[in-house]
Amino acid sequence: MRGVWVVSDNAAGGDGIRVSVDDRGVARIVIHRPHRMNALDGAASRAIIEALDGWSARDDIRVVVIDGEGGSFSTGADVIDIAKVAGENAGGGLDPTQARGVISGGSDLARAIRGVRAPVVAVVDGPAVGIGASVAFASDLIYATERSYFLLAFINIGLMPDGGxxxxxxxxxxxxxxxAMALLGEKLRAAEAFDAGLITEVVADRAALDARVNAVVDKLAGLSSSALRMTKAALDAHTMGDFDAALDRELDGQTALLQSPEFQAAMSAFAGTKN
Structure with a gap:
């Protein structure tokens, strides 16, 4: 399967999520929603989760690559999508069930990434913000261009980090x-993220990024898949053992915060800029 569109909110413009698997067992997810800087709405998140869940059960998948086209990795959850849900209510806010439904998408997305037994490689060119940053951080190897940055912007709209x-x-x-990143919402440039040990490597530009990731993917595809899976599981046991507990805490916290006056005010201000 090569370049199959699994969700499209604008078929004529080719917007959506593309998934593919080559004959070596290299699986790819490409986010292409340029009009929203690759922000993820509910449909896009569900499409990614469905692909990852399917691959997690397949022994022939040797590596998974998550990429973003159009100059962004992902700018997070699509606020327009959330605002539409909130707008269905008389008060313009989210009720508890809606709030939990909105935030569970991010938790399920991170859990699906960690559920893949094969190595997951994030390819970051441009901003990785909010749940977009969480998706990158949930991956096993993270490669980024010099112009890229990572931002946990949740605090700026009255929320907390999620997606693990x-x-x-x-x-x-x-x-x-x-x-500093979570409480102050400080942006971390790719070079700073590398120096801090948050990402794997920084390269000059998109061309160099593609070349480097292709080399890494080629190497991973040629190694023992059993050894890779067992090594990943062993590392996760030491470094990610409380991941599910972290997701549960985030889910409870975000459910409450999505109903808060601060977040409702942020949504109202956003809606005002769209009128």
Whole structure:
């Protein structure tokens, strides 16, 4: 299967999520929603989860690549999608069931990434923000261009990190740097992220990124899949053992925060800019 569109909210423009698997067992997910800087709405997230869940059960999948086209990795959850759900209510906010439904998409997405037994490679060119950053951080290997940056922007709209970022970032960079990213919403440039141990490697530009990732994928595809899976599982046991607990804490916290006056005010301000 090569270049199959599994969701499209604008078929004429080719927007959506593309999945493919080549004859070596290299599986790819490409986010292509350029009009939203690859922000993920519910349909896009579900499509990614469905692909990952399917691949997690397949012994022939040797490596999974998650990429974003059009100059962005992903700018997070699509606020327009959330605003539409909130707009269905008389008060313009989310009820508890809606709030939990919205945030569970991010938790399920991160869980699906970690559920893949084969190595997962994130290919970051441009911004990785919010749940977009969480998707990258949930991956096993993260390669980025110099112009890329990572931003946990949740605090700026009255929310908290989700998608497992409250754990994955702290596990990689330590408490002090994680606090600066999560509590202050500080942007971390690719070079800084590499120096902090948050990502695997930084390269000059998109062409160099593609070349480097292709080389890594070629190497992984040629190694013992059993050894890779067992090594990944062993590393996860030491570094990601509390991942599910972190997702549960985030889910409870975000469910409450999505109903808060601060977030409702942020949604109202956003809606005002669209009128």
């Amino acid at each position: 970022a409250s754990m994955s970032v702290a596990a990689a960079v330590g408490r002090a740097r994680a606090n």
